[in-house]
Amino acid sequence: MSMELEQNEVVPKVDEFAIETIRLSKVFGKENKIHAVDNLNLQVRKGEVFGFVGPNGAGKTTTMKMLIGLLEPSEGSGKVAGYDIVREVINIRETTGVLPEPAGFYDNLTARQNLRFYAKLYDIEPEVREQRIVNLLETVGLTRAIDQKTGGFSTGMRKRFGLAQALINEPSVLFLDEPTSGIDPVGAQMMRDLIKDLNRSKGVTVFLSSHSMEEVEEICDRIAIIARGKLLAVGSVEDLRDIIRAKEGVNYLLEVQDIPLSEAAEAVKTVEGVTALEIQDETLHVHAKTKLRTEIAKAVRKAGGTVSMFEEEEMNLKKLFLKIIEGA
């Protein structure tokens, strides 16, 4: 058997990350320079759903545009699916899908005709193409609209159709800019379920920007928070909680049986790292420097009490996001 590669055989790039940027930067303007993206170092693992969040003007769209080859970086570099974002843009186009905001289609054409047009751009064979169009429209719940003009589609239908369009070339990396903005809660949930399903069943890496923290918390494995072009934090929601815990400490709520709450408070007070205590409506509020769950529970037990409720104050992504942005 010949070990030589046949001519024209595509050698897949082997890379640990689906997306990687090194000191990626974009400056707009000459005199009044705007550092839209400022020394951004990102590593998105293969197969993860990665959320990219930040206030208006943070640099999310500019970053995405650089990653898909629509804008040249001012400085720094990046790779998507192993391909260089400046020198190998054609390869990036072939291996990625993009749902921009807003998504634009040929509104005089039907859903099928639109997808046929995009499939042709990717040189997809007619036999493969026609079946893929049917399958994709079924996936996004638009089978009945296959021969309707996209001009008549509702916002929710347009978003789902945009997703079908982004998937026409069976991409390994999918860029989604605000995939649920402007759609009703039912439509938004359908879209989120579709994204999760695509990621799980096909292993597609998803890079998603959104202003909905609930959405990002629901579907993203890891999240990067940026503001004024700079990366402020990156990690899972629990990693982000740890960042805030390290800065601000931890707030616990406890309910105790078998001994008076004041006795439990006295016992908890002795735990090293507990900095404040308060009793409110049969609940003990404890502030600790770090995570001290085990130590606090142990102190209550030692004093003869039984912990019947022990919760950490809720820190959802929305709260974490605001704290991280404020801290910057």
Ligand SMILES: Nc1ncnc2c1ncn2[C@@H]1O[C@H](COP(=O)(O)OP(=O)(O)OP(=O)(O)O)[C@@H](O)[C@H]1O
């Ligand atoms: N073509 C351009 N020329 C000049 N400035 C630009 C250009 N594109 C973006 N900017 C500026 O760069 C900064 C980042 O913009 P960008 O659109 O990337 O932010 P964003 O995080 O996507 O914001 P939003 O959440 O509002 O969509 C902003 O200050 C914006 O005004």
